[in-house]
Amino acid sequence: MASFLAIWGGGEYVANRLGAERGIYERIVGKELHRLFLAITPQEFVLLHLFAFAGGIGMGILLLGNPIIGAIVGGAAGAWGPRIYLRRAWVARIRGVDEQVEEAMVYMSNSFKANPSLPEAIQDVINSMGAPLSQELSVLLKEYKLGTPLDQALVNCQRRMPSRNLELAISALVIGRTVGGNIPQILSDISNTIRESFRLERVIDTQTAQGKMQAWVMGMMPGVVLGAFYLLDPELITPLFETLPGYLILSGAATLNIIGVSMILKIVSIEV
Incomplete structure (x- = not known):
């Protein structure tokens, strides 16, 4: 009986806590939706966010074939996708006002x-x-x-x-x-x-376009090389996608690649 009451009390606490967190999130999202003049309520956006999270997990598992990796990658995409959309919409709105x-x-x-x-x-x-x-x-x-x-x-x-x-x-x-x-x-x-x-700004964009293109080319080269090696010798590359050391190597390489591209883009980005 005591165990049942403890579980019931813990479940009630978790439910109340989740409700409070949802209320905080709805208030934050409500402010962002209001400043973007979007005709959608915070409650509707939260539901869309949940659907995106669940759909991302399903698509990740379906596309990657690995339940764990697919759930992590798809869940992350579904969780961050709506927030990234709001952020990009806000940046685009500021740019539109500037113009x-x-x-x-x-x-x-x-x-x-x-x-x-x-x-x-x-x-x-x-x-x-x-x-x-x-x-x-x-x-x-x-x-x-x-x-x-x-x-x-x-x-x-x-x-x-x-x-x-x-x-x-x-x-x-x-x-x-x-x-x-x-x-x-x-x-x-x-x-x-x-x-x-x-x-x-247009003059600077023209002068720095080559540097930005070089950054993106350098960022894509590891993937191109990896794909070429896979076509030439699949058995050599397969362990990277099926073993823990392979996952760690790919994660480290991707992280360093992203850092390198970001640094190059930061260098060639000049504010007027």
Whole structure:
């Protein structure tokens, strides 16, 4: 009887703990989904994450043929896949805002010349441009209409969206409004600065393209060589995939290969 109560109490504790952890995860995911403007609830994303985890295990076992290795590899892919998707979507969103700011400053400058009202100029940008910048500016205007001072709403927008170009534009706008500068000229100068920055980025990308290609070629070469040896003499390579020392050798080689490629890409990546 005591053993049964202990097991029942332990199971209840585990269930409560899992429920609490799920609630924490849903809150974290909810914030990420909200900032990405995705039409999906945290509960739905958690279910999709569980399906991805289970499906990854099944696919890993099916493709690799080894239940243990397949479950580990597939489970890891299913567990990290949705999180990686959210991260990449956030990076792509920041990049999208960066690319739209220059054009938005042109729209805003022209609108401000016709009607010297910054909220109206922001509304014109929202009407003229698409997501993601229009979504961020819509939130800014909603805050302003609900009573938040315009300068504070601009700062809040800057904090929500860590875009380098948007930060430059908002900082210049806030300073210009504070000291009473020529807002249309400030917006035009920001547009020119961002345009020149993009030009320099394209030049740097062209100059470093060869180094990046060399990194990827070097990263793929071990796999190509391994495949060639397998075609020439399968018995020589088979122990790498069927024995523990082979697993350790492959894991170590893959880790060193990833580190090497990452270091090369880090060297040839230049921030403007």
